[in-house]
Amino acid sequence: AEGSGGGAGTLAGRVAVVTGGASGIGLGLARALARRGAQVLLADLAGAEAAADMLRAEGLAAEGIAADVSSEVATAAMAEAAETRFGGLDIxxxxxxxxxxxxxxxxxxxxxxxxxxxxxVNVMGTFLCCRAVLPAMQRRGGGRIVNISSGVAFKGNPYMAHYVASKGAVVSLTRALATELGRHGILVNSVAPGFTLSEGVLRNPVLVEGVKGPSLRGRVLARDMLPEDLTGAVCFFAGPDAAFITGQTLVVDGGAYF
Ligand code: NAI
Known part of the structure; x- marks a missing residue:
């Protein structure tokens, strides 16, 4: 659907890096960005090359690189790879x-x-990736950063205090960096998903059993949330329609906060 209707071509000429792009939500986001015309570099601990092969087989422009986002050296190499392979970095x-x-x-x-x-990984990794891409985005005269937070940053969630705290920090970091990077034409926003049946989540029965029921009951739109449900918000922040929006977090959760 994204290839035909939903914003086809809006990201033509743009180069995007998606961390954690080898699977789950990240792979879905990478595919959506590429379908809108972006050239995409997938970065992940493992499996990024294979995931990029898959996207290329779908006719999309993708490359993969192994990178741990919590490593300063690896994130620098990731940003450099976007420039050497695609000639720049915008998203x-x-x-x-x-x-x-x-x-x-x-x-x-x-x-x-x-x-x-x-x-x-969740906080320092986000910070390091933002820092790593800054020179490349400055060379392009601007850029877009979209951080994946979580609805739990606002709602809280039992038995995951470290995770909830980390995603709250991502919301605050988004606002902080937006204030610093606006003068470079770099807009920083965040998307906060509700409980999403990603590949990773489906592999964890404790999460599926413990979270799926309550999160479905608390949702206005009473169906499972899938990685595809996030692509519109992320591509919006990455694209021309969001040219005057920065520092914001958009909650995408089927209405869990009413
Ligand atoms: P997942 O576990 O399926 O995928 C995460 C990806 O990140 C994996 O490919 C993993 O290898 C990669 N990764 C992990 N540590 C890394 C590191 N140090 N360096 C590079 N890559 C690394 O998870 P899922 O569900 O796709 O989540 C993606 C993002 O969405 C995460 O930030 C998660 O916190 C967030 N999120 C997920 C929700 C859900 O219910 N699935 C809800 C709200 C937010």
């Missing part, structure tokens, strides 16, 4: 995050090493 989607692999636990039982790693 960064900070989607890589630790969520689907977590086991919900009361806060008094949360492991400190896990707390550190969740904050390191």
């Amino acid at each position: 960064l989607v900070n989607n890589a995050g630790i969520y689907a692999t977590l086991t919900p636990k009361p806060f008094e039982e949360l492991d400190l090493a896990e707390w550190r790693r969740v904050l390191e």
Whole structure:
């Protein structure tokens, strides 16, 4: 559908980097950006090349690179790869995050090493990727950054205090960077999804059983949320219709906050 109607060509000539792009929500976002005409670099711990092969087989412009977003060296190499392979960098989607692999636990039982790693990837990783792409976006005279937060940043959620705190930080970081990067023509916004049946989530029965029921009951639009439900919001922030919007977070959750 995105190839024909929904904004085909609106991102023509743009180069996008999607972190955590090898699977789940990230792969769905990468495909949607590419269908709108962007050339997309998928960055992930593993599997990015294979995912890019898949998108190329669909006739889309995609490349893959192995990168841990919590590594300063790797994020610099990721930004450089976008420029060497596609000639520039206009859009960064900070989607890589630790969520689907977590086991919900009361806060008094949360492991400190896990707390550190969740904050390191979800918050510091977002920060490092933003910093890494800055020179390339400045060379293009501007850019777009879309950070993937979560509805839990506003609503709270039991047994995932580290994750909830990390996604709250992503909302605040979005506002902070928007104030600094506007003068470079770089707009920074965030999309906060509700509980989404991504590949990663479907592999975690504890999450599917524990979260699916309550999140469905709390939703105005009473159906499962899929990665495709997020593509419109992300492509909007990445595209021409959002040219005067920065620092915002859009909650996409089928109406879970009424
Ligand atoms: P997922 O686990 O299916 O995919 C996450 C991807 O990020 C994986 O491909 C993983 O390899 C990659 N990744 C993890 N750590 C990384 C690192 N250090 N460097 C590079 N890549 C890394 O998860 P899902 O569900 O697709 O989530 C994507 C994003 O959406 C995450 O930021 C998550 O927190 C957020 N989100 C997900 C929701 C859900 O219900 N699935 C709800 C709200 C937000």
